[in-house]
Amino acid sequence: MKALDYTGTQVNYFFVCRRKLWLFTRDIRFENENEYVQLGRLIDEYSYPRKKKQIEIGKIKIDFLDNKQGIIHEVKKSRKIEKAHIWQVKYYLYWLKSHDIEHITGEIDYPKLKKKEAISLTEEDIKAFEDIFAQMKTVLDKAIPPEIINKPFCKKCAYFEFCYV
Numbered sequence: 001m002k003a004l005d006y007t008g009t010q011v012n013y014f015f016v017c018r019r020k021l022w023l024f025t026r027d028i029r030f031e032n033e034n035e036y037v038q039l040g041r042l043i044d045e046y047s048y049p050r051k052k053k054q055i056e057i058g059k060i061k062i063d064f065l066d067n068k069q070g071i072i073h074e075v076k077k078s079r080k081i082e083k084a085h086i087w088q089v090k091y092y093l094y095w096l097k098s099h100d101i102e103h104i105t106g107e108i109d110y111p112k113l114k115k116k117e118a119i120s121l122t123e124e125d126i127k128a129f130e131d132i133f134a135q136m137k138t139v140l141d142k143a144i145p146p147e148i149i150n151k152p153f154c155k156k157c158a159y160f161e162f163c164y165v
C-alpha cells in the first residue's frame with residue numbers, strides 16, 4: 001500500500017497493535033461482535049448530533065468538520081490508547097496537507113470524560129510519517145500475523161477471542 005492509501009483506522013491500529021493492523025487489513029474482522037466497539041460507535045453517533053457531519057474523502061473518514069474554525073474532530077471514548085488517537089488525527093492532517101488542504105487543525109473529543117485535546121501537524125510529524133509508513137509496510141508485507149502482544153487492553157479488543165481462545 002502507498003502512504004496515502006491507508007485509512008485512519010490502520011494508522012491507529014499500527015500504534016495499538018501490529019497484529020491488529022495485519023488482521024484488519026486482511027479483512028479479518030469481528031467488530032460487530034464486540035461490545036466495546038459497539039459502545040464506541042454509540043458514543044460516536046450520539047455525542048454531537050447537531051454539529052456532526054461525517055465526511056469521507058478518499059480513504060479517510062473524519063468524524064466531523066467544524067467549517068467555521070477549520071477543525072477536524074475525532075470522537076473517542078477513552079484516553080487509554082491516546083497515542084494511537086493522536087497519530088490517527090495527525091494522519092488526517094497529513095493526508096489533507098498532501099492534497100493541498102492546509103490551515104486545518106484537529107481535535108480529539110472525549111465526550112464521556114468531558115475532555116478534548118487539540119492536535120496539530122508539525123514538520124517533525126511529517127518526517128516521522130515516512131518512518132511510520134515504512135514500518136506499516138513491513139508489518140503488512142509479512143505472510144503471517146505478528147505475535148500476540150499480551151496487553152491489558154487485549155481484553156477489550158475485537159480480536160480477543162481470535163487471539164487468545
Ligand code: SF4
Nearest residue numbers: 017149154157159163
Ligand atoms: S487481542 Fe491483543 S494481540 Fe490480539 S489483535 Fe487485539 S490487541 Fe492485538
